[in-house]
Structures are given as C-alpha cells and as structure tokens.
Amino acid sequence: MSLLAILGVLSSAIFSGTSLLYTTLGEIVNERSGIVNLGLEGVLLVSAASGFAVTSLSGNPYLGVLVAVLAGGLMNLILAYLVVTRRANQLASGLALMFLGVGLSALIGKSFVGAKITGLPRFLLPGLSNLPTVFSSLFRFDILIILCIPVAFLVWWVLFRTRWGLSLRAVGENADTAFASGRNPFRIRYQALFVGGLLAGMGAAHLSIAYTMNWGEYMTGGRGFIAIALVIFSKWHPLRAIVGALLFSAAVAFQLLLQSSGVQVSPFLLDMIPYFVTLIVLMIWGGTRRQSAPASLGRVYQGTE
Amino acid sequence: MIVFAFVLFGLILLLSGKDPIQSYKDIFTSTLGSPYGFSEVLVAMIPMMITALAVALPSRVGLINVGGEGQLYIGAAFATWAALTFKDMPAWALLPLMTVLGMLGGALWAFVPGYLKAIGLVNETITTLLLNSVAPKVIGFLIFGFWHSAMDTVKTPNFVEAARLPTIFGTRIHLGMVFALILLAAFWAVMKYTRWGLEMRSIGGNAQASKRNGLPVKKYLIIVMCIGGAIAGLAGMSQVSGFYGVLLLNFSMSLGFMGFLICWLAGGEPVGILIMSFVVSVIFTGGNLLQLTRDLPFATINVLLAITLFVVLAQPSFSIVREKKK
Numbered sequence: 001m002s003l004l005a006i007l008g009v010l011s012s013a014i015f016s017g018t019s020l021l022y023t024t025l026g027e028i029v030n031e032r033s034g035i036v037n038l039g040l041e042g043v044l045l046v047s048a049a050s051g052f053a054v055t056s057l058s059g060n061p062y063l064g065v066l067v068a069v070l071a072g073g074l075m076n077l078i079l080a081y082l083v084v085t086r087r088a089n090q091l092a093s094g095l096a097l098m099f100l101g102v103g104l105s106a107l108i109g110k111s112f113v114g115a116k117i118t119g120l121p122r123f124l125l126p127g128l129s130n131l132p133t134v135f136s137s138l139f140r141f142d143i144l145i146i147l148c149i150p151v152a153f154l155v156w157w158v159l160f161r162t163r164w165g166l167s168l169r170a171v172g173e174n175a176d177t178a179f180a181s182g183r184n185p186f187r188i189r190y191q192a193l194f195v196g197g198l199l200a201g202m203g204a205a206h207l208s209i210a211y212t213m214n215w216g217e218y219m220t221g222g223r224g225f226i227a228i229a230l231v232i233f234s235k236w237h238p239l240r241a242i243v244g245a246l247l248f249s250a251a252v253a254f255q256l257l258l259q260s261s262g263v264q265v266s267p268f269l270l271d272m273i274p275y276f277v278t279l280i281v282l283m284i285w286g287g288t289r290r291q292s293a294p295a296s297l298g299r300v301y302q303g304t305e
Numbered sequence: 306m307i308v309f310a311f312v313l314f315g316l317i318l319l320l321s322g323k324d325p326i327q328s329y330k331d332i333f334t335s336t337l338g339s340p341y342g343f344s345e346v347l348v349a350m351i352p353m354m355i356t357a358l359a360v361a362l363p364s365r366v367g368l369i370n371v372g373g374e375g376q377l378y379i380g381a382a383f384a385t386w387a388a389l390t391f392k393d394m395p396a397w398a399l400l401p402l403m404t405v406l407g408m409l410g411g412a413l414w415a416f417v418p419g420y421l422k423a424i425g426l427v428n429e430t431i432t433t434l435l436l437n438s439v440a441p442k443v444i445g446f447l448i449f450g451f452w453h454s455a456m457d458t459v460k461t462p463n464f465v466e467a468a469r470l471p472t473i474f475g476t477r478i479h480l481g482m483v484f485a486l487i488l489l490a491a492f493w494a495v496m497k498y499t500r501w502g503l504e505m506r507s508i509g510g511n512a513q514a515s516k517r518n519g520l521p522v523k524k525y526l527i528i529v530m531c532i533g534g535a536i537a538g539l540a541g542m543s544q545v546s547g548f549y550g551v552l553l554l555n556f557s558m559s560l561g562f563m564g565f566l567i568c569w570l571a572g573g574e575p576v577g578i579l580i581m582s583f584v585v586s587v588i589f590t591g592g593n594l595l596q597l598t599r600d601l602p603f604a605t606i607n608v609l610l611a612i613t614l615f616v617v618l619a620q621p622s623f624s625i626v627r628e629k630k631k
Contacts, residue, residue, distance in 0.1 A: 038371075078615070088618040091369065091430075092569040095562050096614035102559075103607030107321055110602055217604060222438045229435050268446035275439045279417075282427045 004135065009256045011138040015211050017249030018145050019044075019203040023227035024234065024241045025155050026199030030076070031231055032159060033192030034172040034296045035083060038094025041224030042101020043075040043197060047204030049105035052215040053112050061120045065144070065205040072201020073194045075101065080193040084186055087300045102218065109215045120144065120210040144206040149242060155199070156238040168192050172294035175301035185301050203227075229278050235285070236293065248274045310612040317608060323601065332591030344476035345593075346586045348548065351478075352377075352540045353582040354485040356564025358492055359411075359537035361573040365496065366529045367509040372418060372433025373537040374561025375440035376411035380538020381545045382444055383410030385461060385552040388468035388545075389452060396467040403468065403542055411538020412531040414440065419530025423523040429530065437561065445554055452552065461552045470547035481543030488536060493575040505529065537561065570617060585610065 023044060030037045037043070051068025055061050075097065082093040122140035131139075159165040167188050170178040175185040207223070208215055226248060233247070234240035251274035258265055315325030336342045356373040363370040384407035391399055418432035454462035470480040496502035508515045508525055516522045540560065545552050567585055571577025592606025 082615060082618055086619040089569065091371070092566055092614075093618050095566050096611050096618060098562065099559070099566075099607040099614070100611030103604050103609075103611060104317075106602040106604035107317065107608065110321075217602065225434055225438055229431060232431055266446050266450055268442045268449065271442045272439050275435050279427075279432065279435055282431065283421065 013249035013253035021245035022203030026196040030196035039097025042098040045105035048208035049109040068205035069201035073197040076197025355540035357567040360568035363533040375437040376537035377541035378440035380407040380411035381541030384542035407542025408535035412535040415534020479547030
C-alpha cells in the first residue's frame with residue numbers, strides 16, 4: 001500500500017463528502033427553525049439536474065452552480081408554502097416533495113443523460129506547487145470543496161451569533177413565545193427554508209457539476225436521507241456536521257482502501273457500514289440527544305387568529 | 306382543486322413538448338377504459354394497500370413508521386430464500402412458508418426501531434429511515450454474492466411455478482389482493498371491536514396515562530411495530546412472488562414511501578386506504594403507458610402524483626382536522 005494510494009483514497013473521500021456536508025448544513029438550518037424536510041432527496045435531484053443542464057447548455061460551470069443553488073431554494077419554498085402557510089403535515093409534505101423532485105429531475109435531465117460537461121475548475125492548494133504532479137493532482141480541489149468548511153463556520157456564526165439566527169432558533173424552540181416577543185414565525189421559517197434550500201443546492205451542484213460530472217436518474221442515491229440522519233448525528237450543530245460528513249467520507253475511503261489492497265469484500269456490505277455507525281452513535285447519544293433537538297420540531301404553528 | 310393539479314401537470318407536459326390533452330386521454334383510457342387496464346390498476350394497488358397498512362397500524366399507538374420501504378425489501382429477501390432453496394416443495398407448503406418468512410423478515414427489520422423507541426433511546430422515525438437505506442444493500446449483497454442467475458447479475462433466476470402466488474381470471478391480479486383485503490378488514494375489526502384496539506388507541510392518545518393505568522406500553526410499542534414491519538414484509542413477499550416472480554435489485558421503487566403517503570391521506574382509516582390506493586394506482590398505471598407512447602421517463606408521473614398530493618395537503622380544513630386527531 002503506497003503513500004500515493006492512501007492519498008488518492010483520501011482525495012476521493014473528500015470529493016464524495018462535500019455534497020453531504022452542504023446538504024446537512026442546509027437541513028440543520030431548516031430543522032433549527034422547527035421544520036423537518038424529508039423531501040431533501042427530491043430537492044437535491046432537481047438542483048443536480050438543473051445545474052447540470054445549465055452547465056451543459058452554457059458551458060459555464062459557475063452559472064450551473066448558481067442555477068442549482070437557486071433551484072434548491074425554490075424547491076424548499078414549495079415546502080414552505082405547504083407547511084408554513086397551509087399548515088400541512090411536515091412528514092407527508094416532505095415525502096410528496098421527494099416524489100416531485102424524482103419526477104421533475106427526470107424530466108429536466110431527460111435530454112442530458114450521457115452529456116459531457118466541463119466540470120468546476122480545480123485549483124492546486126497553495127504551497128504545494130513544487131510537489132511532483134502525481135501527488136499534486138490529488139490536491140486539486142474545486143471552489144466548493146475549498147469553501148465547505150468556511151461555510152460550516154459561517155452557518156454556525158449566523159445561527160449562534162446573529163440576531164437573525166437567534167430569532168430562527170427561537171421559532172424552532174417555541175413559535176408562540178417567539179411571536180409574543182415580536183418575531184414573525186411565518187416569515188422566519190420561509191427564510192430558513194430558503195437558505196436551507198440554497199445550501200442543499202450547493203451540495204447537489206458539487207455532486208453533479210464537480211464530482212460525477214454526469215447526470216443519471218436518481219443519481220443522488222439516498223444522500224438526502226443520509227443528510228437527515230447526519231443532522232441528528234451532529235445534534236443540530238453546524239460544526240459537528242463537519243464530523244458527521246467526515247464519518248461518511250471515511251467510510252467511503254475505507255471501502256476504496258480495502259478494494260485497492262485486494263481484500264475481497266462485497267461493496268454492498270461496506271456500503272452499510274456508515275449507516276450502522278450512525279445508528280450506534282445515535283444509540284450512544286440517545287440519552288443526551290433530547291435536550292439538543294429544537295423543541296417544536298415538526299409541530300404546526302397555527303398562528304394567532 | 307384537483308383540476309388545478311392536472312392543469313399544472315398539463316403545463317409541464319406542454320413545456321416538454323407533449324400534448325397534454327392526448328396524454329390525459331391516454332392515462333384514463335388505458336386504466337379505466339378497458340378490462341385489462343382496470344385489472345392492471347388493481348394489480349398495482351396491492352402493494353400500496355399493504356404498505357399503507359404497515360404505516361396505519363403503528364400510527365395507532367403513536368409510532369411513525371417511515372421504514373416500510375426497508376421492511377418490504379427484507380421481507381422479499383426472506384421469501385426469496387425459501388423460493389430458491391425449496392424448489393421441489395409443493396405450492397401448498399412453499400407459499401405459506403414464503404408468507405411466514407416474508408413477514409418474519411419485515412418484523413425483524415422493524416424490531417430494532419421498535420425496541421429502541423420503547424426503551425426511549427432513539428426516535429423511530431430516524432431509525433426506520435436509516436434502515437431503509439441499508440435494506441436495498443442487503444438485497445444487492447445477496448443477489449450479487451449468492452443468488453444471481455447465470456445470465457443476469459441484477460436478479461435471481463425465475464421462481465419455480467410452486468413459488469408463485471396464483472393469479473385470478475387470467476389477469477395479473479394475484480392472491481396478494483386477498484391478503485390486502487383480509488388485512489384491511491382485520492385491522493378495522495381489531496381496532497373497533499377488541500380490547501387490543503382499545504388499548505392501542507389509548508396508548509396512541511396518551512402513553513403516560515396508559516402506563517399509569519397499568520397497560521404494558523413498552524410491550525405494545527415493540528409488538529405493534531413488529532406487526533407493522535411484518536405487514537410491509539408481506540407486501541415485499543407478494544411483490545416478488547405474485548407480481549415479478551423473481552427478486553430484482555431496487556424492485557420497490559418507493560412503494561414503502563407511497564404507502565406512508567397513502568396512509569396519511571387516508572387518515573389511517575381502512576376504507577380511506579382502499580380509495581386512496583386506487584387513486585394513486587390509476588395515476589401510476591397511466592404513467593407506465595405515458596412512458597411507452599409519449600416517450601417520457603417513467604419517473605415523470607411522480608410529478609402529477611406530487612402535485613395532486615400538494616393540492617390535497619394544502620386544504621386548510623384537511624390539515625387542521627388531521628393535526629387535532631393526532
């Protein structure tokens with residue numbers, strides 16, 4: 001097992017984990033305001049498909065990222081209308097949103113199956129320019145990878161150090177109290193869902209425009225659901241989400257390592273590992289988890305009329 | 306209001322260069338316009354009714370089972386094992402064995418979430434969701450590793466005739482229909498007329514008070530969750546044995562999630578489940594034809610389904626009544 005192989009595995013783990021981190025951050029913003037978005041999978045699919053389509057048509061990956069991000073925000077606004085304005089059940093609305101995303105993305109991506117795009121340009125990390133090219137090619141990351149950790153800190157700062165973040169968390173804990181203290185739960189939840197959608201859109205953009213660089217129906221393969229699990233794993237905290245995303249990346253890395261060192265293990269079995277690790281961590285944290293969940297998560301705010 | 310859903314989907318069809326009116330005509334004439342089409346609708350209804358019931362029963366004790374998808378896969382895997390191992394068994398012995406194993410598989414998959422919820426450790430919504438992602442990988446492992454046929458690595462060999470649920474009237478409607486109807490009737494009767502039904506409703510209403518009154522709440526939570534899983538496992542068994550006659554990778558295509566939505570739209574009531582399954586099934590069966598004649602991806606029909614759901618979910622009276630019931 002050479003150093004090169006290990007570094008290669010690490011590099012691909014980073015590529016596969018980035019989209020998860022953005023998506024998890026988005027869901028944390030949603031859930032901190034008291035709204036579970038089970039339709040995340042659908043949001044990701046529509047973002048990935050529209051971002052890929054725009055990149056393919058315009059030839060500009062940055063434009064594709066922008067469209068993917070906006071598409072994520074818009075998809076979440078549909079959910080916002082249902083669960084905030086129309087006061088519909090969150091789980092059912094979320095699953096319906098997932099079905100919408102599966103269908104809509106298939107329709108958008110239909111003529112782009114197998115299309116080739118130029119992905120997001122990758123930059124060499126500073127200070128590594130004198131490495132031999134075999135090594136340096138592993139450290140060429142695109143802008144979304146470089147930004148993902150700073151974005152996690154930004155989300156943390158916004159949620160815990162700004163007035164808006166305080167309002168958002170207040171609404172997530174108790175919408176009635178937040179209303180009584182002069183905040184508008186409806187507006188804040190709309191904003192939270194929109195921002196959460198933008199973040200999920202960034203994740204989806206990285207997936208289709210920078211990582212796989214192709215489009216296939218249902219290409220997200222359950223990433224939306226993994227992100228929902230990671231939100232709980234990270235106890236609704238943006239910085240712990242980094243750890244959660246790393247866990248899944250490490251599992252991917254471990255799989256690749258085993259494969260490249262010639263160990264014969266079914267990839268399906270290895271694919272299960274991260275889910276079981278998450279389950280075990282949830283069990284270990286079971287007792288303390290309750291205090292960290294937003295208190296009115298999943299509840300409908302009926303308003304005051 | 307439903308008209309709005311159809312107009313919106315029509316616009317989407319128009320944007321993708323298809324004739325919406327002709328497409329709708331296709332959807333309805335192909336499903337309700339001919340005996341064959343109608344029988345296909347009934348065939349597609351079977352797993353939807355059963356998976357909806359797998360959500361409805363646990364919801365009566367306040368459990369949210371989003372794991373029908375995973376339980377269905379594991380049930381199908383257990384049943385497939387019997388079908389591939391005991392090829393020489395006569396149908397009267399093999400089919401009951403497959404049914405029992407299918408239910409056992411689903412129950413096992415639901416036991417972990419049920420147990421973790423009952424001891425107050427992890428919420429069942431999240432564990433069932435997690436296990437949903439694991440189940441298709443178990444199927445993949447089994448098919449690729451052991452069960453795949455000589456020709457094709459994504460599915461098992463075709464089941465022997467004895468492992469197929471019998472069909473009726475020369476259509477593809479199989480015995481799973483009878484399972485579904487019996488289960489719905491049994492669910493209704495148990496809820497209405499038995500002590501178990503009363504106690505389950507009591508736990509669903511107020512678990513704390515029920516516990517103080519001496520009801521074995523933990524036991525109920527675990528057992529009801531397992532029965533829910535067993536029902537979903539039965540849906541998996543009836544799909545592989547009655548519909549496909551073979552175990553395919555990713556055969557479910559979100560049936561478990563669809564069951565959740567149907568149950569929710571039906572308010573967990575048996576008659577509602579019957580009606581909503583029929584409506585969803587008409588849309589889906591029509592979508593199959595859309596793929597053949599209009600050259601659209603099959604998944605497109607999900608858009609019509611989703612918009613219809615949105616319209617129903619957005620009814621203010623609907624959601625408030627439902628929330629109060631909870």
